[in-house]
Amino acid sequence: MAERKTQIADIDRSIYDVKNAPDAAFQTLGLNGDIIREISKEKNEPEWMLEFRLKSLDVYNQLDLPPWGPDISEVNLDNIVSYIKPKAGLSSSWEEVPEDIKNTFDRLGIPEAEKQSLAGVGAQYDSEVVYHSIQAELEKQGVVYITMEQAVRDYPELVKAHFMKCVTPREHKFAALHGAIWSGGSFVHVPEGVEVAMPLQSYFRLNAPGAGQFEHTLIILEKGSKLHFIEGCSAPKYSVINLHAGCVELFVGDGASLRYSTIENWSKNMYNLNTKKSIIGKGSKMEWVSGSFGSKVSMLYPQTVLQGDNSTMEFTGVTFAAAGQCLDTGAKAVHVGKNTSSTINTKSVSKSGGAAVFRSAVRIGEKADNSKSTVSCESLMLDNISRSDTIPAIDVHNSLVDLGHEAKIGRISEDAIFYLMSRGIKETDAKAMIVRGFAEPVAKELPLEYAVEMNNLINLEFEGAIG
Amino acid sequence: MSDILLEVSDIRASAGDKEILKGVSLIIKKGEVHVLMGPNGAGKSTFANVIMAHPGYTVTKGSIFFEGADISRESADQRARRGIFMSFQQAVEIPGITLENFIRSSKAAVTGQNQPILKFRKQLYSYMDALDMKRAYAGRYLNVGFSGGEKKKSEILQMSALEPKLAILDETDSGLDVDAVKIVSEGVKRLLDGERSVLIITHHQRILQALAPDFVHVLVGGRILMDSGASLVEKIASEGYKWLSEEALV
Structure with missing residues (x-):
């Protein structure tokens, strides 16, 4: 009898464990003002951003670790390579992306996904965005979708008015850390009344032993605009502790509507201390869809400030914790x-x-x-x-x-497992099926390829499991 | 080749510390319709579940052979793939999986062959129509919010689609009205092609009138006390099981 009997696509675990040899053009160990200056110089940043980073570093040094939640004492920033820049500069077309990086993305299906229905891709590879494109029609609508670094250079007033104004460095120690060493990420600006028909996607990936990832996502929706933004994270496995302290800031104007979807699948040694926050205006609508699968430790609580009258927020989330998580x-x-x-x-x-x-x-x-x-x-x-x-x-x-x-x-109900098994379905498949069903309310909120990925991640957890 | 489909020999089984089946033997040949009757608590459902390898029961003695192979140590899914099916008295509700996807996965598991969506759907709809079951149920979550009658139909629908060699119907007719019993028994009849066999566990005559059993077994206190032809059904209907227990005590 063949091994797989249920109608679930075959899973290739190696897709999620792709690992390229680290070949970084620039690395720093530990954290101090000199390193911050180096990071800023490397990025050709304006003075105001450097000042912001240094101020954040001060706050970071003042704040203690949160006194509640899971144990994160193992995170030692002195041991973390905080900033790694792949050799590739920013590419505007897929062909220009270096081969090994491309292989990694290819295995994750990025170009295919884009071809299908996505309006733009900003894929983060380590700390620098190496691939970014936006469809012409979006530009025609006046929608800006660029890297955070580019936004600092090209839209300084918008960035100054919003950057870490929603999540301030004082929010907690890791927000301050983020303010000091943030790198990479996406900037989206949707003008008044513009409805972005197709979802925008960004794909994050971490690819160097001990590398931290501190990407910043800043989305500004003007009055009456509409956007669906999808953030997907998937990282290969490493033996050293990894830290992710990203930051997502969402400004939803009056009458605007934003859906922010995420699937996170960090490697099982990652400390995912991510901060997401949204401030929403009158009569606006904020929807979060969140799937957390990976990481060793996650502390993630997307926050919504319902500032304007008659505003609404919906949060739909699924979390899957396996061994050691x-x-x-x-x-x-x-x-x-x-x-x-x-x-x-x-x-x-x-x-x-x-x-x-x-x-x-x-x-x-x-x-x-x-x-x-x-x-x-x-x-x-x-x-x-x-x-x-x-x-x-x-x-x-x-x-x-x-x-x-x-x-x-x-x-999980023994009766339910037996019921499925009595119909010929193997025990592990039966369990996976029940869990997929349990997670269905989230899956149905996701775009198809993400729902498929989520189901694959659930199936992966049951592959080779005993009993 | 032998025409014996199922051969259960001297099975003893317990749930926890309590022994429920105290040595039950039964042979079902291909194409036969068997009926298992008996008072409440006699062990009828246990017997069905033991044949299906429910992990809640421990078989302490005896053996089960199916088409000549010893399946005593096989798990429920392995037995199902050999062609054994049990319809549940209490069908389990499983949210998030549609009835259609579930049956398609099962069909693929049992046959070892992928089931093309459209072709499968067409067939499923034809079974649903025959069971007077609304097609919309195919897209609903497995048994979730189904009424008692709908759950029974869901079971017979699964049986129809999976085409088992042996179908065990555990009180599938209970709680159904006359029309529903008729529809269910028609569904079972369609399965019977001279090769496939059915074991019906029931309290009622109605379904037996429609299905004309070849053998009737009466289970009392964990033992089969009588094997007989269909005429036994009428005696039980008029006199109950008491006389059997008394006979057994003598």
Whole structure:
């Protein structure tokens, strides 16, 4: 009998474990003012950005590690190569991308994905964006989609007005670190009333032992505009501890609508301490779709400040923690305006000793009359050695609110496994199927190729698993 | 080659510390329709689940052969791939997987062949039509929110699509109205082609009138107390099982 019987595409684990020999043009070890100056000089940055970096470094030195959450004491910045620039400069066409880098991307299907439906690709390779393109029609609409470095040079006023104004360096130690050594990332500006029909995609990838990744994403949606931005992360495996301290800042103007989708699949030694935050205007809509699969430790709680009246936020997330992983994820909603509404809906799966922690925080401000918030989290544990925790926090300063919270924690049902097996499906396939079904509410929110990738990641977790 | 499909020999099985089956033997030949009756708690469902290798039961003694092969140590999925099917009394609800995708995956698993989507769908729809089941159910999550009757039909639909050599129907007719029982028994009839066999576990005569069993077995207290022809069904219908237990005690 053939090995694979269910109708699931074959998985090639090597796709996710591609590794190229590190061949960096520039590397720094440890962190001090001189290194910051070097980074800034290498990037040909204006003085104001260097000053910002140095100020952030000061804040970084003042702040302590967060006193809560998973153990991140293993992260030692002195040992992390904080900045690595691949030999390639910025390429505007696929042909110009160096061969080994291209191979990595090819195996991840980037050009195919672009050909199919994506309007632009900004793929990050280590710390520098090496491939970036945007379709002509987007440019015609006046949409700017460029690297963060280019934005600093070409759109200094827009960047100065927004860069780390949403997530300030004082937010926490890793935000300050990010401010000091950020490198790479995407800048998107959508003018008033423009609806970007196709999703914009950026693909992050980390490819050097001990390399940290500190990409910055800044998206500004003017009044009445509309965008779907997709961030995908996939990294090969390494033996040294890796740190990811990226930052995503989203400014959603009045009546604008933004959907921000992410699939994160960092290698299992990565510390993913990423900060994402959005400030949204009157009558605007913010949607987050988030899948967290990789990393050793994750602390990720996308935050939305519902600043304008009648604004809404929806967060849909799935987290999958396997052996050796502690994924501390969730979402935060800050209701400032009246008649604002937030919905947080998450699913988490833990298996083979993995720990999945759901953490949510909802704050209803003094002036947020008639606000509504619903938080629901559902956890599935696949065995007795795995862990699942739910830590919801609600902070209410207004009596005219409608709040709901629902938490469900359960184990994978033996009856369900037997039911599927009695129809000829192997035990591991049956478990994968149940978990895929559990994650379906997120998968259906994703564009097709990402949904397929998410399903593949779930299947991968069950490949070769015993019992 | 022998025409014996299933041969269960002196099976003893327990759930936890409690022994439920106390030495049950049964032979089903190709093309036969068998009925297993018995009072509540006699071990009928246990027997079905043991044949299907439910991990909740421990088989302490005896053997199960299917088409001459010893399958006593095989897992449920292996047995299913040999052509054994069991319809569940309580079909499990599994969110996120559509009925259609599930049956297609199962069909691929059981046959070892990929099932082209459109071709499979066409066939599935024809089975659904025959079962008077709305096609929209194909796109719904597996048994989720199905009524009792719809769940039973979902089971028979799976059976129709998987075309097992042996179908075990565990009280599939319970809780169904007259029309539904008719539809279900028509579905089972369509499966019977002279080669395939059915083991029906039931309390009711209705489905048996439609399916005309070749053999009736009565299970009481973990033992088969009587094997007989179809006439036994009527005696049980009028007198219950009590006389059997008394006979057994003598």
